[in-house]
Amino acid sequence: MNDQQIITKLRSAGCKVTPQRLAICKLVLSSKDHPSAEQLYQELKKVYPTISLATVYITLDILKKIGLVRELRFSDRSSRYDPNTSPHINIICPECGRISDYEAKSVKKFLDEIIAETGLKPLKQRFDLYVNCEKCSNKNKEEHAK
Ligand SMILES: [Zn+2]
Numbered sequence: 001m002n003d004q005q006i007i008t009k010l011r012s013a014g015c016k017v018t019p020q021r022l023a024i025c026k027l028v029l030s031s032k033d034h035p036s037a038e039q040l041y042q043e044l045k046k047v048y049p050t051i052s053l054a055t056v057y058i059t060l061d062i063l064k065k066i067g068l069v070r071e072l073r074f075s076d077r078s079s080r081y082d083p084n085t086s087p088h089i090n091i092i093c094p095e096c097g098r099i100s101d102y103e104a105k106s107v108k109k110f111l112d113e114i115i116a117e118t119g120l121k122p123l124k125q126r127f128d129l130y131v132n133c134e135k136c137s138n139k140n141k142e143e144h145a146k
């Protein structure tokens, strides 16, 4: 999505587009690592020293409402933001919190099958796989070798 498309989307949602808001949108929409609001804030502060965490949250909320990002809430009350809104699998490392996407065709097929079998119309879905990432599994191995 280019700047103009983002601006059009925000305006059509009745939202005033400021340079800070646009920067927040661009950063989260281009991210692949499911950032938290805090991570986005720390990154944006380098370019926009006056930006506030509240502005980041408000903008993420707007993006959520217009369906451009999904909020992934976790049981420890943390939230991560995912610009990939199509059905996919989030591979989550429980040790370091790293999240990456796995695009599996079988997910779509699986959903279609459930919809066909039950006649249900899911409002949303979420698939999380918890797997230690390479870095963390190596660290664990080293610790066990001690
Ligand atoms: Zn990890």
Ligand SMILES: [Zn+2]
Pocket: 034, 082, 084, 088, 089, 090, 100, 101
């Ligand atoms: Zn994802």
